[in-house]
Amino acid sequence: MNLIKDPLPSLIKKIAVPASIGTLFQTLFNIVDTFFAGKISPEALSALAKSFPIYFIIIAASVGVTVGGTSLIANSIGEKNKANILNYFGQTIIYGIFLSIIVTVIGLVFASNIFSLMGSSLEVINLGLNYTNVIFSGSIIFISVVALNSLLHAEGDTKTFRNVLILSFFLNIFLNPLFIFGYGPIPAMGVTGIGVATIICQIIAFLLLLKKIFNSKSLKEISFKHFYPNMYFLKRILFQSAPISAALFMISIGNFIILAYVSRFGETAVAGYGSATRFEQILLLPVLGLNTAIISIVGQSFGAKNYLRVKHSYYYAIFYGTTIMIIAGLIIFFSADKIVNIFTNNVVVISYGTIYLKISALIFPTYPIYFISNPVEIIKIWQGGMSFHGALIGIIIGTHLFCKNKNQNIFSYLDVVAVCSPIGIFLGRIANFINVELYGRATEFTFSIIYPNIDNVPRHPSQIYEAFFEGVVLFIIMNLILFKNDIIIF
Numbered sequence: 213m214n215l216i217k218d219p220l221p222s223l224i225k226k227i228a229v230p231a232s233i234g235t236l237f238q239t240l241f242n243i244v245d246t247f248f249a250g251k252i253s254p255e256a257l258s259a260l261a262k263s264f265p266i267y268f269i270i271i272a273a274s275v276g277v278t279v280g281g282t283s284l285i286a287n288s289i290g291e292k293n294k295a296n297i298l299n300y301f302g303q304t305i306i307y308g309i310f311l312s313i314i315v316t317v318i319g320l321v322f323a324s325n326i327f328s329l330m331g332s333s334l335e336v337i338n339l340g341l342n343y344t345n346v347i348f349s350g351s352i353i354f355i356s357v358v359a360l361n362s363l364l365h366a367e368g369d370t371k372t373f374r375n376v377l378i379l380s381f382f383l384n385i386f387l388n389p390l391f392i393f394g395y396g397p398i399p400a401m402g403v404t405g406i407g408v409a410t411i412i413c414q415i416i417a418f419l420l421l422l423k424k425i426f427n428s429k430s431l432k433e434i435s436f437k438h439f440y441p442n443m444y445f446l447k448r449i450l451f452q453s454a455p456i457s458a459a460l461f462m463i464s465i466g467n468f469i470i471l472a473y474v475s476r477f478g479e480t481a482v483a484g485y486g487s488a489t490r491f492e493q494i495l496l497l498p499v500l501g502l503n504t505a506i507i508s509i510v511g512q513s514f515g516a517k518n519y520l521r522v523k524h525s526y527y528y529a530i531f532y533g534t535t536i537m538i539i540a541g542l543i544i545f546f547s548a549d550k551i552v553n554i555f556t557n558n559v560v561v562i563s564y565g566t567i568y569l570k571i572s573a574l575i576f577p578t579y580p581i582y583f584i585s586n587p588v589e590i591i592k593i594w595q596g597g598m599s600f601h602g603a604l605i606g607i608i609i610g611t612h613l614f615c616k617n618k619n620q621n622i623f624s625y626l627d628v629v630a631v632c633s634p635i636g637i638f639l640g641r642i643a644n645f646i647n648v649e650l651y652g653r654a655t656e657f658t659f660s661i662i663y664p665n666i667d668n669v670p671r672h673p674s675q676i677y678e679a680f681f682e683g684v685v686l687f688i689i690m691n692l693i694l695f696k697n698d699i700i701i702f
């Protein structure tokens with residue numbers, strides 16, 4: 213398999229399909245955990261759901277290591293630079309170890325506070341900590357596994373990791389009930405047992421990958437010197453991995469905020485949300501598989517300076533991904549209730565999970581653009597990439613803290629905040645007018661505007677229209693509704 217010369221459609225399939233199957237079993241691994249947590253209690257199911265934003269810190273770090281290591285190693289393969297292949301592999305391992313230490317400290321120190329901020333009961337907090345303390349203690353194994361796999365992905369080998377993940381899945385099915393409920397000399401550990409089973413599976417995966425990696429032709433000349441910290445290579449890996457890790461960390465914060473609000477509806481709502489999101493991950497697998505294929509193909513093509521192939525690779529991946537996700541969205545929309553029923557027979561939990569899945573299904577077609585294109589752009593505030601998103605996140609966090617401090621009902625407060633939003637829209641559209649943005653079509657209308665920096669054609673001042681209707685008119689309507697219903701927060 214030649215990642216630089218082979219036809220793209222068949223090549224993407226060869227890499228993406230095994231990667232998707234591997235990720236499928238990785239997701240099924242998590243679903244098995246959710247299934248057995250539901251057998252313990254609704255509180256245990258809720259604890260596992262609330263653990264996800266915390267656990268996502270490990271995922272964010274792991275994906276960063278994978279992307280950083282794979283892209284740089286693949287680039288070196290494309291350049292046929294054997295020295296850099298060895299250096300980047302060794303330093304990826306070192307980078308992963310350093311990062312895992314930081315992740316472990318964060319998880320062990322702050323997990324309790326994060327559970328509390330999500331409005332968890334004392335029982336859920338204790339159950340969640342029993343799980344996360346075990347998981348974070350073994351985070352070095354999680355990150356080391358993906359660090360080892362970066363070389364295989366760079367070479368276009370997704371089958372090895374697929375086989376390891378399949379084995380881990382079946383092993384998890386056996387180990388979960390063994391450690392949760394106990395057998396013979398093994399005591400019943402409850403939720404802690406889920407974490408123990410996960411760590412054992414990761415250790416076995418690490419050993420299998422280690423054996424495969426050091427039989428690789430690319431590492432015939434590897435030595436201990438390649439594992440000494442080298443600031444040049446570490447910096448390059450950091451610059452490649454940090455943006456995607458930061459983007460995923462923002463997703464973790466988003467998950468945390470969502471769970472904080474979902475918690476207001478009770479632990480059954482959290483259990484429903486957690487069950488739904490676990491299954492949602494399955495339908496994202498084709499996109500994640502395509503992403504894996506793109507990293508390796510683009511990396512080697514870029515190293516070989518075949519920039520046209522880089523462009524075509526993205527086009528193919530986004531086309532395939534969008535088509536698949538439209539089909540996946542239809543499947544999840546019409547079978548949402550049956551999906552949640554797999555994890556629990558609690559009617560309330562099923563109801564909450566079904567609502568979430570049906571809404572989620574509507575945005576599935578947008579995921580390929582996010583995962584396959586460049587998800588990092590959203591956090592590049594120095595390029596204006598987070599103008600809206602940053603404001604939204606800031607408002608959500610600020611509103612939450614304010615209501616908590618003033619002991620106010622957040623949903624009533626948000627009604628008032630919504631009424632004020634047209635003011636911001638009005639000012640924003642005026643700014644668009646000043647900056648010559650969002651101008652309208654050419655027209656002979658009396659109130660047309662000529663924008664000299666664009667052309668000398670009279671155009672609709674669409675910014676002014678929007679400022680009036682979205683700003684002034686909407687503000688009046690919303691305030692009339694507010695006063696008519698006598699909505700008062702203070």
